[in-house]
Amino acid sequence: MFDVFAKECPSRQVFAHVTGRWGALVMGRLSTDPHRFSEIRRSIEGISDRMLAQTLRDLVDDGLVVRIDSGTNPPHTVYHLTEQGAVVAEAVRALVETVQSTMPTLPAH
Amino acid sequence: MFDVFAKECPSRQVFAHVTGRWGALVMGRLSTDPHRFSEIRRSIEGISDRMLAQTLRDLVDDGLVVRIDSGTNPPHTVYHLTEQGAVVAEAVRALVETVQSTMPTLPAH
């Protein structure tokens, strides 16, 4: 079956996108609600246009996120999770909360 | 409180290590059992000595992993999770399984 520890397994790429530097944060953000490009950009401190666009494209290609472009001018594009994306995002959100709640007991940085 | 979406929050660094390209796989591997350096290296296809050493050092510094060096020759070093690391690793393991079980319903790559 699928094994993220295997180099050529397709799940490895999806896992890499989901756990990537920005992927996890984007999934975590979308886990609660659909959001516009600029909303996501503002809510994730430090991400650039370029990286957000690239990250979203990867997730759309993976089938975890849907891009809805109204086609109007000015543009109005909304991103939301697919059914499968919602399941994955829920696991990401759990990880986010676990890390955050574990922080107080970790040695200071 | 701690917020992984905030740029300067310490939790952001820990989250980055845990969700990094190799960090997530290392945590996932250690989630079941303690392992030696070479065992981890073999079990994660594609990782190099250099990246494994660096990844483990980050996780040790974060307080999620403990390094036990027997000091003998030949060396015998075992890595295992701290109490907090076990909690985080469990969330990582859940994410790994979620991604793997979701794969069959995703568009092919």
Added chain:
DNA sequence: CGGCATCCGAATGGATACTG
């Protein structure tokens, strides 16, 4: 507003050789 194209420095990361 939501991108894409280009440039370019910084960081990532593999290969190899070496050590206790």
Added chain:
DNA sequence: CAGTATCCATTCGGATGCCG
């Protein structure tokens, strides 16, 4: 065995400018 050191290629990713 468990790393470290060095070198080098690839990728990351910010800045800027442009477009509909």
